[in-house]
Amino acid sequence: xxxxxxxxxxxxxxxxxxxxxxxxxxxxxxxxxxxxxxxxxxxxxxxxxxxxxxxxxxxxxxxxxxxxxxxxxxxxxxxxxxxxxxxxxxxxxxxxxxxxxxxxxxxxxxxxxxxxxxxxxxxxxxxxxxxxxxxxxxxxxxxxxxxxxxxxxxxxxxxxxxxxxxxxxxxxxxxxxxxxxxxxxxxxxxxxxxxxxxxxxxxxxxxxxxxxx
Numbered sequence: 259x260x261x262x263x264x265x266x267x268x269x270x271x272x273x274x275x276x277x278x279x280x281x282x283x284x285x286x287x288x289x290x291x292x293x294x295x296x297x298x299x300x301x302x303x304x305x306x307x308x309x310x311x312x313x314x315x316x317x318x319x320x321x322x323x324x325x326x327x328x329x330x331x332x333x334x335x336x337x338x339x340x341x342x343x344x345x346x347x348x349x350x351x352x353x354x355x356x357x358x359x360x361x362x363x364x365x366x367x368x369x370x371x372x373x374x375x376x377x378x379x380x381x382x383x384x385x386x387x388x389x390x391x392x393x394x395x396x397x398x399x400x401x402x403x404x405x406x407x408x409x410x411x412x413x414x415x416x417x418x419x420x421x422x423x424x425x426x427x428x429x430x431x432x433x434x435x436x437x438x439x440x441x442x443x444x445x446x447x448x449x450x451x452x453x454x455x456x457x458x459x460x461x462x463x464x465x466x467x468x469x470x471x
Contacts, residue, residue: 263311263312267308267311268335270298270300270305271308271309271335274294274305274309274327275331275332275335275337277297277298278324278327278331282324287323288321288322288323289322289327290302290320290321290322291303291309291321291322309322309327312330312334313330313334315327338365339365340367341365341366341405342369342403342405343366343367343368343369343403343405344368344369344370344371344406344407345368345371345372345406345409346371346372346391346394346406346410347372347408347409347411347434348372348382348388349373349409351409351433353382353384355368355407355409356368356371356384357384368386368407369386369401369403370386370387370388370389370397370401370403371388372388372389372390372393372394372397373388373390374410376390391421394418394421394422394425395421395424395425397425398426403427404427404428404429405428405429406422406427406429406430406431407431407433408430408431408433409433409434410434411434411435412435413436415432415434415435415436415438416436416438422446423441423444427446428445429446429447429448429449430446430447430449432448432451433451437450438450
């Protein structure tokens with residue numbers, strides 16, 4: 259079952275799906291597991307094993323048919339289903355995300371924005387409806403919004419998560435400075451993305467690489 263797929267495998271399959279979109283844009287017909295592995299940083303055996311979790315799919319010669327593999331992954335993981343999303347926190351980062359063209363051309367659609375600052379809401383120029391954060395529960399329910407992107411200050415993030423969960427949200431991408439978690443009783447997935455932590459990781463890699471030279 260898909261639910262039993264290890265999370266690292268799901269993560270790699272999503273990367274493969276994005277890569278296949280790129281190959282389609284370039285009119286590539288087939289791709290080998292070796293070529294996929296080189297792009298996502300794993301061996302060809304790992305690529306084949308990850309794909310095998312989703313069931314059998316035929317190969318063409320020494321590789322996969324790009325469009326067929328993309329459809330296969332998309333259907334099994336629900337990546338081709340249109341999902342509604344919202345942005346909470348409409349500072350510079352939040353507004354930039356709302357204006358990101360790819361979020362309007364794919365299957366993820368931003369349909370609402372929220373901010374606690376009423377005065378700020380009155381100045382935002384966008385085709386996407388914006389609301390005060392006190393309207394989160396009602397708006398998320400009414401619009402059947404499944405995902406949220408958080409760009410609020412860290413000190414207010416956990417309270418926002420409670421409101422989103424109250425509205426029935428299913429997944430949250432957390433870009434705030436706080437590390438968040440949902441209640442164990444809630445079927446909500448939270449992805450904490452620590453930009454400064456990634457800088458530290460890259461800095462550590464650079465430092466250790468220098469020591470080994």
